[in-house]
Amino acid sequence: MQFLVKIMIGLFASTIISYIAYKKQALTLSGAIGAMILGTGIFFGSGLYGSFLIFVFFSTSTIFTFIKRNYKNEIEKQYEKSGGRDFYQVFANGGVGLLYSLLYSFTFNPMYLILIGVSFAASNADTWASELGVFSKSLPVSLRSFKKVPKGTSGAVSLFGILMSFLGSLLIAFSAIIIITIFQLNLNPFSYIEAFLLIILGGILGSMIDSILGATIQAVYYNENLKKETEKAFEEGKSNVLIRGYKLINNDFVNFTSILLATIIILLLCR
Template sequence: MIEYILISSFIIVASILGYALRFLTKSGSVSAVFVGLLICFGLGLKGLILLGIFFVSSSLWSVYKRKEKMVVEEKHAKGSRRDYQQVLANGGMAALLSVLYGFFQTNHLLLAFCVFIATSNSDTWASEIGTLSKRRPYSVRTFSVVERGTSGAVSLLGTMAAVAGAILIAYSSYVLFNLQISEFWVIFLFGFLGNVIDTFLGAYLQALYRCSRCGVETEKIIHCQRRTALIRGRKFLNNDVVNFISGIAPAIAILLMY
């Protein structure tokens, strides 16, 4: 009982600290508490550590060379601070899988949880590090050079970052949960696959708008204090929805495989 009280207190303090350091908004901080508590219920401290590795590493990359990313953020719907939608998109399914594991204690649920976190980490590292590439990325839809920060675009640096992000979570899972080496490769490969799915969804289906005042292509519904015009994709498929789908797809694939 005392152990759970201490862990719960740690989750709350960590969420408040995340808000104080501007990693989270107020809504993001509250959501992080609930996600953390649910993960604690199913997978205990080890699950929280894995989630913490994702959150801390991704948050640090998001503030790394922040000034150089300011222009890129004009294309994104949100900044580097995670709100409740971003927290749930990157951690909601992980929390559900953790709760299910708490009831059923099956290995495939544990692997699906790890894969979901690996996908989130791979995608976030690719986005945050890839935008710092000296060379402009290529669109997977048109195979042409596009502006940095464009959804559905890839660069060598971003791809390497995606691989590294997936490997970090796969190795951490391997150590924390005493997994087999084959399971390490499953988490890595499916985690990276989730990033690939995110890229193609971003290129073909994610909503993209154009500002009528400055002409910039952006994911924002409002830009220059004016409503933007949809030029591609589906309105309901914003970045948070794309992140959720790209995370849940490989996790479901794991469940079906096992």
């Protein structure tokens, strides 16, 4: 019975939030369906802890997405996807958190609480770096060529973007400790400070790994008509030319992989 109640509560809450996000065009229809599945699974697995973290991540990233939208539209023309998040983007950012939430529901191992925090800290750090980093006064530097490149280029970083990445990770770590404290969740053998620092570190690592993968193995194409690089394999029905990276490795793959690797590194550090 408790199993069914948790699923129903999670589904009800995630449906309302997903519907609102869909109406505000923060999610596509497939993204709304994905968010319902993700939200239900996370609430079932880690309760209000995981649900609150994904809410903080999604709400802040959505708000920042719409800041100076017209300015960002020009930059985002080179992105593989723009506009509302679709099903794949939702799970690329939240799928790792769902995995650890489900593991926590079966084991109640405190390590998984930290890894859930790390997963959303990494998502938030990368999103803040992307959404707010474009407002940097200086051009970002490519981690592949170490030369200045246009804003929005995958695998490029700026000091302002790194700062936003840190703040995004900090917010999730702070939110995690608040919920752990309020509901007195068992963290033994970790202290609150240790959990706090591990989540921040994991978030920053995730964002760094994302940039490195974006600069090295993510597929980047060249659009002959626009005479510029893009993440899009196709533009107006025409194929763009692959100039580096691998076709199967897109931004969603990079996001999911960087988050997963960040959690694995933190897990290994703790062991």
